[in-house]
Amino acid sequence: MNQPALKLHPDDTVAIALRDIDVGEVFDQTKLIEPIPRGHKFAVTAVKSGDKVTRYGQVIGQARLDIAPGAHVHSHNLGMADRLNAVIHQDTFRADPKFADRTFDGFHRSDGKVGTRNYIGVLTSVNCSGSVARFIAEAADKTNLLDAFPNVDGIVPIVHGTGCGMNSQGEAYDTLFRTLAGYAQNPNFGGILLIGLGCEVMQVADLVGGRPIRPDGTLRYMRIQNEGGTAATVTKGLKHVKEIAALANQCRRQPAPISALTIGMQCGGSDGYSGITANPALGVASDFLVSSGGTSILSETPEIYGAEHLLTSRAARPELADQLMDRISWWEDYTSRNGGEMDNNPSPGNKKGGLTTILEKSLGAVAKGGNAPLGGVYQFAEQIDTNGFVFMDSPGFDPCSVTGQIASGANLIVFTTGRGSVSGYQPVPCIKLATNTEMFMRLEGDMDLNCGDIISDGVSLNEKGAELMELLIATASGNKTKSEKLGYGGVEFVPWQLGATM
Amino acid sequence: MNQPALKLHPDDTVAIALRDIDVGEVFDQTKLIEPIPRGHKFAVTAVKSGDKVTRYGQVIGQARLDIAPGAHVHSHNLGMADRLNAVIHQDTFRADPKFADRTFDGFHRSDGKVGTRNYIGVLTSVNCSGSVARFIAEAADKTNLLDAFPNVDGIVPIVHGTGCGMNSQGEAYDTLFRTLAGYAQNPNFGGILLIGLGCEVMQVADLVGGRPIRPDGTLRYMRIQNEGGTAATVTKGLKHVKEIAALANQCRRQPAPISALTIGMQCGGSDGYSGITANPALGVASDFLVSSGGTSILSETPEIYGAEHLLTSRAARPELADQLMDRISWWEDYTSRNGGEMDNNPSPGNKKGGLTTILEKSLGAVAKGGNAPLGGVYQFAEQIDTNGFVFMDSPGFDPCSVTGQIASGANLIVFTTGRGSVSGYQPVPCIKLATNTEMFMRLEGDMDLNCGDIISDGVSLNEKGAELMELLIATASGNKTKSEKLGYGGVEFVPWQLGATM
Ligand SMILES: [Ca+2]
Ligand SMILES: [Ca+2]
Ligand SMILES: [Ca+2]
Ligand SMILES: [Ca+2]
Ligand SMILES: [Ca+2]
Structure with a gap:
């Protein structure tokens, strides 16, 4: 240096x-x-x-x-x-479609989406069916059930701590509903077994009712109370898994355009380098991806607070700026009615590290989003129905924000970290970018790419952004990330809990 | 019938x-x-x-x-x-100390408490260390690490979805802190390995700092970012587990008085029989236990709403009635600031089933608590420091309420269910009481005791209460419950999330 x-x-x-x-x-x-x-x-x-x-x-x-x-x-x-x-100029959108002709090898689904993995999901409506979901996955592992289905990547229980003790309507219910329905539709699942208990607020019948979730027969469901308890549900569940796996196994990796990539962008355990190295490098990759037809999702609303003008000034249509400001207002209300505040930043630790104003702090987080026009604003876990650079509302808390991005349709996660966050998020691969070389060396078993060399070796943001794009394509095509190799993802499904627990 | x-x-x-x-x-x-x-x-x-x-x-x-x-x-x-x-008379406290001279075989801890099981807990400060906790438990299982320690019942990862993205002070933080510190002290753990990530709000140093948690050396801790990432933490964690297990293995079951039993009482998936069969039968057992020197915990504040006068009229000291009414007021505020209400009960489904008023509904839930004087009122996850019949504030949501009871010190859970709840809660055995014979027959693999025979065969509440007391003693002494045999408890640790997720 x-x-x-x-x-x-x-x-x-x-x-x-x-x-x-x-x-x-x-x-x-x-x-x-x-x-x-x-x-x-x-x-x-x-x-x-x-x-x-x-x-x-x-x-x-x-x-x-x-x-x-x-x-x-x-x-x-x-x-x-x-x-x-405060907006004095708009940074240039690096509209370089140099990856537009590249392809990745993905799993083409009947709804037109493309998966980067081919998992069987055992999804749960409520905490009370979580253990049974895990029993089914464990029994499938022990009996090597998937050996006959080499194109299937594995079984992923999607387990959480809510689904009951809540109102059966309103914001909290709707948010959880979108999250579970979104996972059921994520293209990284080749099939879904949905398991409920029976008496919970979040009813399986509502989750599967009326909407076209997996019309190809790759969604099945059961309720433990209807099946006669734990043992009977596990036995029948294994039968379902086998049938779903046979269908999912018919899907093979085929070339897919870059436009089928949807990356969820995330930062966690940030440090003084985040806003200088990994975040702007990810911003460059986001620009490359968007100008090549793909989709990138910025989230973590509390962390863009103070810099929202940099996003509204990029809104492709005026109503998108209004939608973003509506979410900001919602957050001001949400934090205030819960006895907190949005603008208690920068924290004492941030200030000690050299950050002076909330504008300055949030600028570093927004840098992940590059400079493409803002093409959409979505609620937490809402299905993303446009390509380009979009914003999905979420808390900054990593597992919760990533959960929303996966529910919204992300098939890759890119996660910048300075302190060293080690988590992973099945069924979607998570690429970890280290913001500094020291941490990268120390946690090399967990980090996928070092962005510290932007400072330590003078690597340009453009070079790093292009290097990251290559890693995205390789990962989308099946190369495993560090967190996948380590087996992460079993506990990181964290729906956003809104409202009172009753 | x-x-x-x-x-x-x-x-x-x-x-x-x-x-x-x-x-x-x-x-x-x-x-x-x-x-x-x-x-x-x-x-x-x-x-x-x-x-x-x-x-x-x-x-x-x-x-x-x-x-x-x-x-x-x-x-x-x-x-x-x-x-x-509405209080027209106080039902009689069945002050029958007939179990006062009985003992159970438990694990005597250095702080004077007695465990009914002897697990090693791998406790986590934050979701971000949850996978590593599970990796350690899985690696210990695969290498049969515990084979050398026959008095240890197993390794239990305690994993959750929070610990960061929250304020570092206030009600939400305090509640989670009490919950984690409470698990660290539960007598059913023979030792604890506490694992954090490093950068989270809920700091490991604060959890272990200053207070006498396990002064006998059976608590160790690590932070993933300090240890050099996932692989290094798992390797070192296994070493810690081995050392903790060697200490825990020195503890053997020894006779303990009934006064060392603390039962968390719970109902979930209630039906029209709950208030007639299993709940009052549990109430009788609670009276027997309390008059024999033990402790029983009633909880689920939203479900006693409307019948709180039946508890305040039993308060052993006037300030306990005030404390309970303070919690009720807190709940009215909590639900209202979250856009809900406390008195939206009975639900349409309740009414269809024959329940007319909230008084009537809550009476059925309160029946679990028998008729002993109310000897204490506690916050969620607060350490219970008195024997007798006590109330611990909690939501009605089963896994969350039980989590609070275990954090408060419960070493047995008794759970009544009409629809058939199948969950289990490591490290504490959970005894399931079926409210009706039909469901007991259908879910016999999950239910421990049928209380439906109170109606179908005319068994008296006194007989059923005594039968339950025998089951409590046998379970406390090591007999496994159905949910333990099935392997439940891996996902049912659900701290009460208060406040905004940031
Ligand atoms: Ca962040
Ligand atoms: Ca839309
Ligand atoms: Ca984050
Ligand atoms: Ca209940
Ligand atoms: Ca309950």
Whole structure:
């Protein structure tokens, strides 16, 4: 790491220290007049009181005092700016369709979607059927039931902690319903066995009723109370699994266009490098994917809070900006009625790390979304019915947000992490991007790609974005991710629980 | 089943049809003047408009019209009564200490508590360490690690969907903290390995910090990010498990007094028989247990709503009545700020089954608690520090409520069910009581005791209560329940999620 600091955009008024910098050291033409801790900012030009201060080429706040070149820029001299006037330019959409002619080898489903894996899902309506789902999967494993079906990747119990003790209508019910119905339709499942208890609020009959879920016969269902208890349900369930697997086994990997890829973008365990390395590299890949016909999903609404103007200003149609702002308003209400608040960020830890304003913090998270036009705004777990760059509302909590993205139709997850998140999400492969080389080396058994070399070796964002695209295609075609090899995914299905548990 | 109907208390003004009854049939001296569907009520005496109507010897409402003997009593002629005036007498506490000299064979812990099982728990601070906890348990199973430790019952991963994406202070955090700390202290664990990721809100250091959790060295902890990722954590975790198991293996079953039993009482998948058979039979056993020195925990606050006067009138000290009413007020606020309500019961399905008022419905649930004085009121997952009959606040949702009871210190769970709930809750055995003989026959592989014979064979509540006490003692001493034999408990740890998921 040669350079002591990084200017993220040519027009920026601040640079970021990549290590602790002493007074008197020089970066570009700027001589430091205060010591700058790693991750913190200093002025690279004279800033007058009231001037907008920019990082990522975007306003992160307004100077409260005159700031000299080489001075530390933080809470003592930088305040919030008016968000509505904070967009000073739109970064360029890297509309490079260089991957448009590439294909991946996927499982073509009867509804036109393409899976990147071919699992049998044992889906549950309620916690009370979760153990039976796992008994069925374990019995199938023990009896090597799937050996006869080499095109099937495995059996995945989808188990959770809710489905009853809730109102049978309203937001909480609708959200769980969309999540379960969405998993039932995810193209990475070659077939679904749905198991309920019988007396729960989330009724199996409603989940399968009336809508065209898997009209090809690859969805079956049972209720434990109707079948005569645990043992009878497991026995009959194994029979169902065998029949579903025979159907799913007929599906083989065939070339599919890049437009059949839908990636869920995620960050978790972020650090000071997330907004500089892995997140913008993922943003470049998102631009490449979108301009090649594919779909990328940005989520984690609490983490874009403060930078939503950067998304609304990219809205392909005015009503999409309205829809996003509606979700922001909903979140303000949701947190306030639960005794919290949206703008308690940056946290003390964030500030210690050098982040000054919520604008600045959220800019790093939004960087994952590149610069493509915003083509859709979706509720949590809502089916995504357009290609391009879209936003799906969700909490920032990783397993919950990813659960929504998979329910919405994601067939790949790309997850940036600085501290080292190790989770995986069956039935969808999850590619882990390390934001820094040190963590990548330490957790190499869990990380799929190092983005720390953007700083440590000067790799360009464009190069890293293209490298990531190649990894996406290889993974979509069957190459296993680290978390798949380790066997992750058995406990990471986490529906968003809204409303009171009764 | 000879008798067509049942009068639950000698003074009752209504009887309950045990089958559909025709006009003209006679029960006691009452000739039916309307057809009565099974589970519904009819008057056994003349009731004047404005009179209190009683069932279970308790007021369930007030007549809105004059009601003739043999007439159907339901929503058309029965309304709510003023709850404060609804207590007409206190049923007798069956203070029969006939089990006071009995013992069970349990595992005596260094803090004075006694376990009914001797498991190693692999406890997780956050969803993100859940898979690693399971990998450790699976690897221990595959390598037969526990074969050298015959007094250890097995390894139980305690995995959940929360621990991050939440505020780091307040009600939601405190509730989860109590739950995890409570599991770490449950006497059915001979030792605990606690695993965190590292960057989560619910920090391992806080969970183990400062308090005397397992000062005997049977609690160890690790963080995945500190250990160098998944593989390194699993390897080191197995080493920890082996050392913990060696300590836990030194504990052997020794006679313990009945006073060391703490039962969590629960109902789930209730039906029209729950309040007549299994619940009051459990109430008798609770009275026997309490008068023999033991502890029984009633919970499920939404299901006692409307009948809380029957608990406050039994409060051993006035402040306990206040504490219970404080929890009721909290629930009214909790449901209202989440857009629901407490008194939307009985549901349409309840009404169809013959339940008219919320008083009547909740009376059936409260029957589980017998008639002992109320000796304590506790928050969800709060450590229970008194013997006797106590109340622990919780939702009615089975896995969540049982999770709170186990965290509070329950070493046995007794679960009544009419529809047939099949779940189990490691590390604590769960005894299933069937409310009706038909369901018991159909789900015999899942049910431990039939209480339907109270109606079908005229078994008395006293006899059934004593039979249940014998089953409690045998189970506490090591006899396996049906759900333990089936392998339940891997997914039923469900902490109560309060507050917004961020
Ligand atoms: Ca994030
Ligand atoms: Ca739509
Ligand atoms: Ca996240
Ligand atoms: Ca109940
Ligand atoms: Ca319950």
